[in-house]
Amino acid sequence: MTFKQFRNKPIVKIISNKYVLILLTFIVWMVFFDENSWLNHREFNKEIDKLNSEKEYYNSQIEKDKELIQKLDDTEELEKFAREEYKMKKENEEIYIIEYDTLKKK
Structure with a gap:
């Protein structure tokens, strides 16, 4: 194929x-290289979603x-x-804390 046929x-x-x-040059520039490029907008949208x-x-x-604050207005709830x-x-009261072992023994 010659150049003329190709042309x-x-x-x-x-x-x-x-x-x-x-x-085409404009589109490539706007998508990849511009300060307000599509790539930057995509990153900003991800950050907005994360912040929301x-x-x-x-x-x-x-x-x-x-x-919780409303419940703690009651003195019994506050004590609990x-x-x-x-x-x-x-005073004159003892507390026993019982903790259960969650690991299974062999």
């Missing part, structure tokens, strides 16, 4: 068109803590919480 093919004519070359999931987690934790979480006791 006369329709696909080669389309690709060698200066407007198509400029458009963290926000949901922390909002749920805040709700749990609000419920102090005993369970901080191993506090009254």
